[in-house]
Structures are given as structure tokens and as C-alpha cells.
Amino acid sequence: MKAFLERMDTEPDTQPDAPNTQTQTQATKPERRTTEEEAESESQRIDTLLAGYLTLLDEYTALRTDLTALQARIFQDLARANFAGAAERGVRHYGRDYYDERMQAGRRVHVRIPVQGSGGNGLSGDGGRNKTKRERETTSPIGLEEDVAARRVNSRSDGVNGEERRGGEEGGGWNGPVFSVEVYPPPGGEEGQESENSVEQPEGKEFSADEEGSSGARGKEINAINGGGEQDGSLTTSETDDDDVKRKPKPKPADPLRWFGILTPLPLRQAQSNAIRAVEEIIPRLATLSAKMAGVELEVRRARKRRAKAEKAEERRLAELGDKMAKVNVAA
Amino acid sequence: MASQADSRDRQFLAVIGDEDSVTGLLLAGIGHVTAPPDNQKNFLVVDDKTDNAAIEAAFERFTTERKDIGIVLINQHIADRIRNRVDTYTQAFPTVLEIPSKDHPYDPEKDSVLRRVRRLFGE
Numbered sequence: 193m194k195a196f197l198e199r200m201d202t203e204p205d206t207q208p209d210a211p212n213t214q215t216q217t218q219a220t221k222p223e224r225r226t227t228e229e230e231a232e233s234e235s236q237r238i239d240t241l242l243a244g245y246l247t248l249l250d251e252y253t254a255l256r257t258d259l260t261a262l263q264a265r266i267f268q269d270l271a272r273a274n275f276a277g278a279a280e281r282g283v284r285h286y287g288r289d290y291y292d293e294r295m296q297a298g299r300r301v302h303v304r305i306p307v308q309g310s311g312g313n314g315l316s317g318d319g320g321r322n323k324t325k326r327e328r329e330t331t332s333p334i335g336l337e338e339d340v341a342a343r344r345v346n347s348r349s350d351g352v353n354g355e356e357r358r359g360g361e362e363g364g365g366w367n368g369p370v371f372s373v374e375v376y377p378p379p380g381g382e383e384g385q386e387s388e389n390s391v392e393q394p395e396g397k398e399f400s401a402d403e404e405g406s407s408g409a410r411g412k413e414i415n416a417i418n419g420g421g422e423q424d425g426s427l428t429t430s431e432t433d434d435d436d437v438k439r440k441p442k443p444k445p446a447d448p449l450r451w452f453g454i455l456t457p458l459p460l461r462q463a464q465s466n467a468i469r470a471v472e473e474i475i476p477r478l479a480t481l482s483a484k485m486a487g488v489e490l491e492v493r494r495a496r497k498r499r500a501k502a503e504k505a506e507e508r509r510l511a512e513l514g515d516k517m518a519k520v521n522v523a524a
Numbered sequence: 525m526a527s528q529a530d531s532r533d534r535q536f537l538a539v540i541g542d543e544d545s546v547t548g549l550l551l552a553g554i555g556h557v558t559a560p561p562d563n564q565k566n567f568l569v570v571d572d573k574t575d576n577a578a579i580e581a582a583f584e585r586f587t588t589e590r591k592d593i594g595i596v597l598i599n600q601h602i603a604d605r606i607r608n609r610v611d612t613y614t615q616a617f618p619t620v621l622e623i624p625s626k627d628h629p630y631d632p633e634k635d636s637v638l639r640r641v642r643r644l645f646g647e
Contacts, residue, residue, distance in 0.1 A: 245644070249641060252637065253632070256630065256632070256635075259623065259624075259630075260624050260629070260630045263545075263548070263623065263624050264624075266544075266548040267544055267548070267626040270544050270547060270548060285543075286547060287543045287544070287547050288543055288546070288547070288569050291550065291555070292555075293557060293563075294557055295550070295555040295556060295557050296556055296557075297535075297536055297537075297553060297554055297555060297556035297566070298553030298554075299537075299552055299553040299554050300535040300536060300537075300554075301534060301535050301536060301537055301594030301595055302535070303531035303532065303534055303594055303617070305531055368616070369531055369616065369617070371594065371595060371619065373537070373554075375553075376535075445553065447553075448550055448551050448552075448553055448555065449551065460551075463548055463551055464551040464552065466548075467548045467549055467551045467552035468551075468552045468553070470548075470549075470552070471537065471549065471552040471553075471554060472552075475537070475595060475597065475621065476595070478621055479594075479595045479619040479621060482619055482621065482637050483616060483619055485637065485640070485641070486616070486640070489640060489644050492644060493644075
């Protein structure tokens, strides 16, 4: 039946000679395959995307459970602290009455986006995808990425076919943002100093109005105390001055526990350590996963649209074939 | 490239929540008040007296006006009060996450990410 349909598709209205028909059949065969195969490959792509999406969803729900448990512990600790505070210290409630009105963030968000092919899923507006896999492997803190990276290494050995499979396996060529929350200022000092400086520029401007004079003087003072000799000998004095000026206006933010007094109850400290865990480990991963899932959703929708288009083209082609068949039948 | 520069400046977490949720998160050191004269806080403590307009304004400020917020955390029961605004939020930055509170446990049915999941599979 299929062969007959193919012949009917290529057969002209007037009866041609046999060899001519055969060559025409061969010419139209690839065209038919493209629409059919396109729809099929899109379906496969959607399946792989959805499989990856479900893995992300699984991780998301697991992290959600962790966050819920951790927050329950924080609330419990706070309640215990309030109870202890009321009984021993006369503190009514560890809450907003004690917040420092000049608080500075001691933990800050870092958003990393791979440099070359950012925003492959349309999250950040740039085009391109599947370009900076190696970078993503190194920067992403998510454990799942390691699995994907491992699978990617395996697929690399497959050669050209591996390339195609890789795109599907990573859930649509993820190039989006990777969130992390880190201590500020960084404890090591050297690592990430460059990025910190660049990040801090806007805020530095804010402070510059009232701190410019004092910080400059302070920088010179400190330089004089240190004898200016602790820096690398190759640096000029102006460079060391600049370094000091850049570094010194960033004192370590006060520990929020101090807002509540010097001797804080143990449950409050426990609440703090649990909150730090939530903020450093779970929340940035949830944010990354949310962005990642949004990217895959976009990819799936696009693939569905492409498949629908291909299916429509196929239907149209079949309808045309049907018309031609009817004409031939009438002629017969 | 623009997005990269944009994301680099987004260095704070913002919180809209009840007092205990905000206190817990501020204990972790995420609280920040900008330099005078703005004195903008990156958190909002919501209680029974806080009206929806104030919550919505804070949400708007953290997600649209301020360019230094990377992640917005909002208690789920508070997000419910401005549900339409939260569900229609589609920007990549900042990311909005709903978190449980003391009196209102986390409900996956209401979570905006899981709603997206349902929409994807329900299409």
C-alpha cells in the first residue's frame, strides 16, 4: 500500500513511461523522509528533555524536603531561644526589635553564567547553546551536573552521534545561571578578590561620598604602620595605596548574633547555623534548579512546536496524495 | 553580555516573610541596608497588619526596581496573598523561591515551580 502511495505521489496525470516514474520516486523519497523523520526526531528530543526534566524535578522536591526540615528546625530553635530568653534574660522576643538598622550582608549571592554561549534557553536573552560545556562542568555546584558531565564524557567517545545525544541528555543545552551564596568578604582574600572588586563597584560609589576622605587617610595611615613593605616589592607605592584603599573600606560585617546581645542562648546559635546551611547549601541550588527547569520547559515547548509543524506538513502531504489517488481512480 | 553584567551585580538575597522566617534568615547574614539617604532594606517583615499593597510593593521593588537582588525568598502563605503577581512573574533575575513558614507548612500544590511543571505536562 505504502509503495503504491509513493508511486501515486510521483505519478503525473498523463501516463508516463516506466523508467521516468522510477527516477521521480527516488527524487521525492528524501523529502517525505524529512517531514516524517523530523517529527520523529523531535518526539525523541522531547522525550529526552522530559526525562532530564524529571530528574531535575526529583532533585527539586528532595531539596524542598530538606529546606522544609531545616526551616522547621530553625523555627524550633527560635522558639526555644525565646523561651530561654524570656525566662533567663528578660528578652521578650528575638525578633525585629533587635535588628541592626545598618546591617551589612555577610553572605552574598554569586551568579555565574558561562561566558561564551550564555542563555541558550532564552533565560538571559542571548542566543547559542551547547558551547561552554567544559566551563559548566567546572563551575556548577550541583551534584546532578556531575552525573550529566560523566554521561557527557561517555557520549564524547561515541563520536558524532554522541554530540547529538549530549544535547538531549543535559536537558536542552543548559547555559543559564548558576547561583551560589558565599561569605562576604571572602575569607581567603585572594581568591575571588578580583570579582569582588568588580561586583562592589556600585556600592563603592555609594560609600565614596562620605568615606572618600577618611578611607584615603586611613589607607595611608595603615600603609605607614605596615611600612608599606608587606606587599610585593614589584608594586609601586601608589598601587599599594590603591590596594589598601580598596580593601580597607570593606570591614567584616558584624555577626547578626551580636544584635541580640553578647551572651546569646545556645538555641539561637543553633538556629543561626541551620539558617546558614539553608542559605549556603539549599537555597542557591533550588534557585539554580528553578532556572534550569524553566530553561528545559522552554526547550520542550519549542520542540513541541517544531513537531507540530512537521506533523502538519506530513498531514498536508498525505491529503494531497489522497486527492491524487482519487483522481487516478476516477480516471481508471 | 548584558545579562552577565546584570547578574554580576545581583549579590543580595531578599526576604518577604513573617518575623521568625526573616529573623532566621537574617541570622545567616543576608540582611543588608543600603547607605543613606536611601536606607533600603532587603527584607520585609509581614504581620497581620501588613496589607497586600505593601507586600506587592515590596515584591515589585525587589524584583523590578532593585538591580542588586539575586534571589527573592517569600513565605508561601504571603505569596498566596499576591498569588497572581507571583505566578505571572517570569523574569530570569531575580529568582523567586517560596519558602515555608512556621504556621503554614509548605504546600507543593501552591508552589509556583511545581505549578509550572503541571502546566508543562498538562499541555
